[in-house]
Amino acid sequence: MSLIQIADDQNTDTSIVRLVGKGEDPLIPLFAYLISNSETHRFFLQVATANRNLSRFSPNPFDSISLNQMLSLVENRGYSRDAIVANITYYEAKIEAIINKEGRPETPFIRPTTGAINELASTEEIINCLELPQGQDSDFRIGKLARSGESEVAINADGRILNHHILIAGSTGSGKSHLLSNLAHAAAAMGRAIILFDHKPDHQNHHEPNPDAQFSQAFSLDTRDPNEHSVHYYTLDADDPNTRSDILDVRAQDLNPEILAGTIFYKPNEDNQAEYFAHIATHFASYCADRDENWTIRDLTSYIRDNSNAALSNFLYGSSGTTLHKGTMDALQRRMDMPGRIPLFIDSHPPSNALGGRRGTTNIGQVFRPGLNVIRISEGNARGYALFLSNLLQSAAAIRSNAIQPGANVSNVPDLEILIDEASDIFKADSRYLRDAATGMLAEQIRKGRSLHIGYVIAVQSAGDVPENIRNNLNTTIIGRHRNMSVLREALPTVKPAMLEQADKLNPGEMFVDMFGVRSLLLVQMDLSRSRLTVAE
Ligand SMILES: Nc1ncnc2c1ncn2[C@@H]1O[C@H](COP(=O)(O)OP(=O)(O)O)[C@@H](O)[C@H]1O
Numbered sequence: 001m002s003l004i005q006i007a008d009d010q011n012t013d014t015s016i017v018r019l020v021g022k023g024e025d026p027l028i029p030l031f032a033y034l035i036s037n038s039e040t041h042r043f044f045l046q047v048a049t050a051n052r053n054l055s056r057f058s059p060n061p062f063d064s065i066s067l068n069q070m071l072s073l074v075e076n077r078g079y080s081r082d083a084i085v086a087n088i089t090y091y092e093a094k095i096e097a098i099i100n101k102e103g104r105p106e107t108p109f110i111r112p113t114t115g116a117i118n119e120l121a122s123t124e125e126i127i128n129c130l131e132l133p134q135g136q137d138s139d140f141r142i143g144k145l146a147r148s149g150e151s152e153v154a155i156n157a158d159g160r161i162l163n164h165h166i167l168i169a170g171s172t173g174s175g176k177s178h179l180l181s182n183l184a185h186a187a188a189a190m191g192r193a194i195i196l197f198d199h200k201p202d203h204q205n206h207h208e209p210n211p212d213a214q215f216s217q218a219f220s221l222d223t224r225d226p227n228e229h230s231v232h233y234y235t236l237d238a239d240d241p242n243t244r245s246d247i248l249d250v251r252a253q254d255l256n257p258e259i260l261a262g263t264i265f266y267k268p269n270e271d272n273q274a275e276y277f278a279h280i281a282t283h284f285a286s287y288c289a290d291r292d293e294n295w296t297i298r299d300l301t302s303y304i305r306d307n308s309n310a311a312l313s314n315f316l317y318g319s320s321g322t323t324l325h326k327g328t329m330d331a332l333q334r335r336m337d338m339p340g341r342i343p344l345f346i347d348s349h350p351p352s353n354a355l356g357g358r359r360g361t362t363n364i365g366q367v368f369r370p371g372l373n374v375i376r377i378s379e380g381n382a383r384g385y386a387l388f389l390s391n392l393l394q395s396a397a398a399i400r401s402n403a404i405q406p407g408a409n410v411s412n413v414p415d416l417e418i419l420i421d422e423a424s425d426i427f428k429a430d431s432r433y434l435r436d437a438a439t440g441m442l443a444e445q446i447r448k449g450r451s452l453h454i455g456y457v458i459a460v461q462s463a464g465d466v467p468e469n470i471r472n473n474l475n476t477t478i479i480g481r482h483r484n485m486s487v488l489r490e491a492l493p494t495v496k497p498a499m500l501e502q503a504d505k506l507n508p509g510e511m512f513v514d515m516f517g518v519r520s521l522l523l524v525q526m527d528l529s530r531s532r533l534t535v536a537e
């Protein structure tokens with residue numbers, strides 16, 4: 001079942017070779033990998049167009065002269081003319097690499113030549129030529145190459161890929177949550193602490209195996225044994241239906257004042273109020289810090305209510321003569337007291353209130369233990385997503401910065417993996433003020449994450465939802481079935497036209513992967529989640 005390289009014509013793209021095979025041979029699928037052998041060189045190729053079936057009477061692009069040339073080439077390789085004269089299969093394949101004397105792939109500065117014989121690449125040849133990350137066993141596996149011919153080629157995550165961050169984009173139902181789960185399993189196998197933000201909820205059943213999965217495996221609810229991959233559930237909601245979850249205690253004094261302000265004054269015309277509030281909150285926080293006093297959101301709102309504009313102006317600006325605008329301050333006070341403005345999870349659980357004793361409350365430092373830590377943020381708290389996230393990411397960075405100080409006991413602090421499902425809610429805030437503060441915060445944390453060994457995975461429905469300053473730092477791009485093609489072209493500059501054409505036809509779990517450090521774009525059949533995902537009732 002070999003393909004034979006035929007002559008170029010003057011229009012041939014030089015990254016492409018033209019191949020023909022016998023009409024009666026089994027067809028070779030688009031994206032399959034080939035090894036091209038000639039007397040002098042070996043090349044690694046990928047099929048770039050689906051088979052075209054040519055007969056002697058085919059019109060352009062094959063005039064009768066080149067068709068005759070093909071026929072004689074094929075004949076020279078031992079096929080009888082009669083067998084193939086009626087039907088020839090034609091392919092184009094992209095040259096990915098030349099294989100050097102040591103068997104390593106290199107950038108090809110020459111092309112394979114007419115008459116070279118092409119065979120399907122073996123599993124070893126594919127792994128070697130693509131330079132795919134290799135796991136010890138199947139623990140780091142997230143899927144396998146789709147349409148790699150006969151060979152099964154596992155696709156694994158590794159620490160380097162996680163630390164260089166991942167973007168997953170695909171419309172609803174494309175398989176993002178299943179993939180996030182398996183990335184969590186891989187990260188757990190590497191000993192990381194994983195923090196998974198669950199918005200839907202999709203991730204409340206990871207303590208059960210997924211019976212449909214090929215590599216079925218549950219996380220354990222027992223968090224005492226560090227060798228078990230354990231799962232722990234947290235929530236921001238006092239009435240979360242998952243009785244296993246601990247309620248997270250979020251203190252206003254730990255929050256970023258700008259994002260707090262943008263969350264309370266979230267409507268497009270409230271930017272001035274947000275700015276004032278951030279300003280006053282920052283001042284109030286340092287006033288309390290100087291006195292070593294803790295404070296709550298209620299202390300801050302009373303402070304604003306109890307002081308006149310003149311007094312507040314004086315605290316903020318001294319005797320410079322600058323004053324707070326009365327209309328803005330009036331609106332600020334009115335809105336600050338409106339129900340639903342301040343997210344309910346802020347300072348909502350004083351230790352004296354045991355919430356019926358049903359569940360414990362816990363602080364944010366707890367979520368950095370090894371294994372999977374799922375944090376549920378309900379739709380009702382969607383506006384607080386960015387606010388809570390900024391709090392958590394700052395804590396994460398602080399913990400990892402301490403861990404990498406010279407002399408620190410690093411063994412106590414695992415590498416972190418932060419998985420943000422349905423992340424667009426962060427980037428789509430109505431107010432420009434909140435959007436800028438939240439995306440600026442996230443971009444900065446992601447940039448810092450690489451050296452701190454905090455890996456980020458950002459999952460969204462369209463690659464275009466992610467602002468460029470964030471997208472630029474996500475070095476692996478994974479695309480499932482996707483609606484907006486022009487956005488996709490932008491997000492995946494290495495994409496080939498044939499692949500782009502396929503992106504809206506992908507099945508659930510089929511994804512294009514532009515993996516950090518890996519030659520060539522991959523089409524991957526992702527595995528079903530090892531543990532069970534939550535199905536909506
Ligand atoms: N790797 C996969 N292989 C086969 N089917 C899958 C795969 N991943 C997901 N699916 C199917 O697609 C559905 C949606 O998957 P999900 O991960 O929830 O998508 P998303 O999070 O993108 O909305 C699942 O219920 C499952 O039936």
Ligand SMILES: [Mg+2]
Pocket residue numbers: 176177200202421
């Ligand atoms: Mg999902």
